[in-house]
Amino acid sequence: MPNMAPKKNPMPSQAADVRNHNFQEVALGYTAEMAIDEAKRCLNCKNHPCVSGCPVRVAIPAFIREMAEGNFETAYQVIARSSSLPAVCGRVCPQETQCESKCVRGIKGEPVGIGRLERFAADWHNANSTQKPQKPASNGHRVAVIGSGPSGLTCAGDLAKMGYQVTVFEALHLAGGVLVYGIPEFRLPKSIVQKEINTLRDLGVQIETNVVIGKTITIDELQQEYGFEAVFIGSGAGLPKFMSIPGENLKGVYSANEFLTRINLMKAYQPGSDTPIQHGKRVAVVGGGNVAMDAARCAKRLGADVTIVYRRTEAELPARREEVEHAMEEGIVFKFLTNPLEILGNEQGWVSAVRCQEMELGEPDASGRRRPVPKEGSEFTLDLDCVIMALGTSPNPLIKSTTEGLETQKWGGIIADENTGLTSRPGVYAGGDAVTGAATVILAMGAGKNAAAAIDEYLKSK
Amino acid sequence: MNKILVKKCLNPTVTLMVVDAPLVARKAEPGQFIILRVDENGERIPLTVADYDREKGSVTIIFQVVGATTEKLNHLNEGDFIHDFVGPLGRATHTEGLKKVAVVGGGVGCAIAYPVTKKLFEQGAQVHAIAGFRNKDLVILEDEFASHSTKFIRMSDDGSWGEKGLVTDALKKLIESGEQYDEVITIGPLIMMKFVCRLTKEYGVKTIASMNPIMIDGTGMCGGCRLTVGGKTKFACVDGPEFDGHEIDFDEAMARGRTYQDFERHAFEEACNLFKEAK
Numbered sequence: 001m002p003n004m005a006p007k008k009n010p011m012p013s014q015a016a017d018v019r020n021h022n023f024q025e026v027a028l029g030y031t032a033e034m035a036i037d038e039a040k041r042c043l044n045c046k047n048h049p050c051v052s053g054c055p056v057r058v059a060i061p062a063f064i065r066e067m068a069e070g071n072f073e074t075a076y077q078v079i080a081r082s083s084s085l086p087a088v089c090g091r092v093c094p095q096e097t098q099c100e101s102k103c104v105r106g107i108k109g110e111p112v113g114i115g116r117l118e119r120f121a122a123d124w125h126n127a128n129s130t131q132k133p134q135k136p137a138s139n140g141h142r143v144a145v146i147g148s149g150p151s152g153l154t155c156a157g158d159l160a161k162m163g164y165q166v167t168v169f170e171a172l173h174l175a176g177g178v179l180v181y182g183i184p185e186f187r188l189p190k191s192i193v194q195k196e197i198n199t200l201r202d203l204g205v206q207i208e209t210n211v212v213i214g215k216t217i218t219i220d221e222l223q224q225e226y227g228f229e230a231v232f233i234g235s236g237a238g239l240p241k242f243m244s245i246p247g248e249n250l251k252g253v254y255s256a257n258e259f260l261t262r263i264n265l266m267k268a269y270q271p272g273s274d275t276p277i278q279h280g281k282r283v284a285v286v287g288g289g290n291v292a293m294d295a296a297r298c299a300k301r302l303g304a305d306v307t308i309v310y311r312r313t314e315a316e317l318p319a320r321r322e323e324v325e326h327a328m329e330e331g332i333v334f335k336f337l338t339n340p341l342e343i344l345g346n347e348q349g350w351v352s353a354v355r356c357q358e359m360e361l362g363e364p365d366a367s368g369r370r371r372p373v374p375k376e377g378s379e380f381t382l383d384l385d386c387v388i389m390a391l392g393t394s395p396n397p398l399i400k401s402t403t404e405g406l407e408t409q410k411w412g413g414i415i416a417d418e419n420t421g422l423t424s425r426p427g428v429y430a431g432g433d434a435v436t437g438a439a440t441v442i443l444a445m446g447a448g449k450n451a452a453a454a455i456d457e458y459l460k461s462k
Numbered sequence: 463m464n465k466i467l468v469k470k471c472l473n474p475t476v477t478l479m480v481v482d483a484p485l486v487a488r489k490a491e492p493g494q495f496i497i498l499r500v501d502e503n504g505e506r507i508p509l510t511v512a513d514y515d516r517e518k519g520s521v522t523i524i525f526q527v528v529g530a531t532t533e534k535l536n537h538l539n540e541g542d543f544i545h546d547f548v549g550p551l552g553r554a555t556h557t558e559g560l561k562k563v564a565v566v567g568g569g570v571g572c573a574i575a576y577p578v579t580k581k582l583f584e585q586g587a588q589v590h591a592i593a594g595f596r597n598k599d600l601v602i603l604e605d606e607f608a609s610h611s612t613k614f615i616r617m618s619d620d621g622s623w624g625e626k627g628l629v630t631d632a633l634k635k636l637i638e639s640g641e642q643y644d645e646v647i648t649i650g651p652l653i654m655m656k657f658v659c660r661l662t663k664e665y666g667v668k669t670i671a672s673m674n675p676i677m678i679d680g681t682g683m684c685g686g687c688r689l690t691v692g693g694k695t696k697f698a699c700v701d702g703p704e705f706d707g708h709e710i711d712f713d714e715a716m717a718r719g720r721t722y723q724d725f726e727r728h729a730f731e732e733a734c735n736l737f738k739e740a741k
Contacts, residue, residue, distance in 0.1 A: 171548070171679070171681045172679060172681075173499055173506075173545075173546040173548070181679075181683075210546050210548040211485065211548070212548060212549070212681055215489065215549070215550060215551055215681075216485050216486065216489060216548070216549065217485065236683075237683075238682055238683065239682050239683070239685060239697055239700070240683075240684070240685035242685075242695055244695070248695070249689075249690055249695070249711075249714050249718060250717075251717060251718060251720070251721045254686075255684065255685035255686070257684045257685055258678060258685050261678050261679065261683070261684050262678065265678075266506070266678065267503070272503050273503050273505075274503055274504050274505040274530060274531060274729065275505040275506075275678075276505075276722040276725040276726070278721070348717075349714075349717035349718075349720075396681070396682045396683070397682060397700055398681065398682060398700065
């Protein structure tokens with residue numbers, strides 16, 4: 001008999017006033033009993049609409065059926081057939097707009113907690129399985145993957161499973177891309193990312209860190225000198241955007257990328273790290289996306305009073321609902337309909353305040369969201385010592401500027417076929433934020449997966 | 463991991479290292495930089511390429527011990543390994559078509575001024591090199607500059623080496639004596655470059671300054687290295703590190719450079735104590 005409870009089993013979590021002082025994971029994960037109970041909420045319906053909502057097409061009802069029987073390892077194996085990063089996806093995917101949004105249980109009540117179940121299966125596997133993945137027989141073809149973020153790792157994993165010899169080139173000293181420099185420890189522990197990467201290594205994927213493609217080696221050299229028959233570009237998002245308002249280069253103004261990189265990649269919050277970070281007392285984060293939430297919650301954990309400044313209303317926040325709720329629970333203040341006009345500094349060149357303006361929503365703009373317009377005479381000042389700009393990024397110019405014939409959009413994104421990832425250069429594929437601009441981990445993974453299939457087809461027909 | 467092939471003390475606080483890095487050596491050009499980490503918990507710091515040998519696959523770096531990381535780096539010896547070493551990053555110095563150039567270096571910045579001096583000299587340009595140091599004990603690369611320039615002017619603050627005075631005094635004298643340069647290239651402390659640029663602006667001589675701001679990734683991701691150039695935000699790691707000196711907001715760059723001064727001083731003292739205890 002299915003479990004007809006209308007609500008998901010709640011996720012055990014650290015209490016808000018405890019977790020906002022530490023960097024340990026917020027969500028603690030289901031127990032085996034909770035997982036089995038939640039799995040039984042799945043009706044195993046005929047059309048399994050959930051699968052169509054998953055960019056990497058995990059066989060969701062099949063793995064949940066195994067979970068309900070307590071066969072956690074089998075469940076993991078079912079997921080692993082489609083996803084190279086189950087423990088990551090179980091944590092950071094926006095399931096509420098993907099698989100879970102299609103779940104029939106969601107019509108009358110809450111959908112099945114697919115993400116929570118995926119996370120449990122992956123964590124169970126990581127904790128209990130000693131079985132290493134079988135390294136497939138090599139088919140002799142070599143593929144280069146640029147960037148070790150979600151799209152690159154997925155593409156590399158899928159190709160390795162098909163027998164390709166894959167080398168991943170990473171510009172930083174550590175593999176993982178945004179999973180290690182961007183997403184904080186309390187949302188995605190770095191040990192989990194390392195385990196997923198080790199799994200890929202066991203599959204035979206080689207990872208070369210400290211190599212900047214476009215600088216150290218060009219794409220032409222990869223193809224012509226190094227003998228890679230195909231290349232996948234998953235170089236990720238690029239340079240942070242700023243507002244072009246006065247005072248943005250004062251000391252104490254960070255891009256979210258810089259702030260998060262200092263904390264996550266360089267571990268600046270831990271004693272023993274050589275990388276410095278400013279411990280602001282009153283911090284404003286400008287922006288309303290997931291990155292803004294991450295930056296705000298990190299600043300909170302460093303001991304600051306944190307305000308998120310967003311020019312629209314709560315309803316328009318682009319961040320995941322769960323992240324917004326977590327941030328609010330942790331004591332982060334939201335100032336909606338507020339737009340910074342100028343950052344003010346003290347005599348030493350440090351941030352001292354931000355002059356803001358109240359906004360109201362006008363007519364919808366091109367994105368369909370109502371455009372914020374300034375309210376006359378509504379200026380006010382917030383006293384601060386640190387400002388973090390989380391306004392998105394524009395694509396990295398390094399590969400574009402050193403790869404002839406690689407066509408890009410006007411705004412800099414690499415032009416790639418939506419289904420295959422093929423670029424304007426034969427044998428060169430691309431996906432993830434380098435193509436779409438800043439998006440989600442799972443969309444990047446989907447693009448990596450599609451490109452792996454297309455590369456396989458291309459090399460087989462060659 | 464990259465092996466240190468040669469280590470040489472150029473003066474009490476400035477060290478030269480030749481590092482085994484074939485991939486970097488193959489591509490490096492004057493003006494570009496590398497990023498290194500000394501050890502597992504180390505910070506990433508940018509250092510400009512001082513020389514390279516494509517055949518031997520080595521890259522030379524020259525650094526001054528100014529903080530904890532350079533102190534740790536200075537404790538490594540020949541045969542030791544640098545944990546991470548990545549590059550070449552940034553754009554190369556534009557040297558094409560230049561016939562007559564003044565290269566103005568100050569202090570350890572001369573280490574960076576040297577490769578471009580050499581390149582220009584080897585491509586047949588007239589190169590007037592002006593090097594400035596506080597005193598004769600701090601002088602580096604004297605023979606190298608002397609043998610790779612058409613004119614080499616030595617300046618020191620106290621007159622113990624060459625003439626007493628600032629590099630700007632020497633440059634002013636040259637310009638006023640009628641020397642006409644296609645370009646002035648300046649590399650050194652921000653305050654020195656600021657005044658070089660102020661001077662050349664007066665005379666309308668195009669000037670390129672090499673910036674060395676705080677960086678983390680160095681590949682166009684974090685935005686920490688941003689500067690204001692011509693009223694616009696530029697990123698030294700991908701747009702530079704060299705910019706039109708007449709357009710750079712040096713005062714802002716100097717302020718930003720001091721962001722972690724207190725932290726650095728503290729970390730430096732800790733690192734020094736650590737090495738004292740180890741002895």
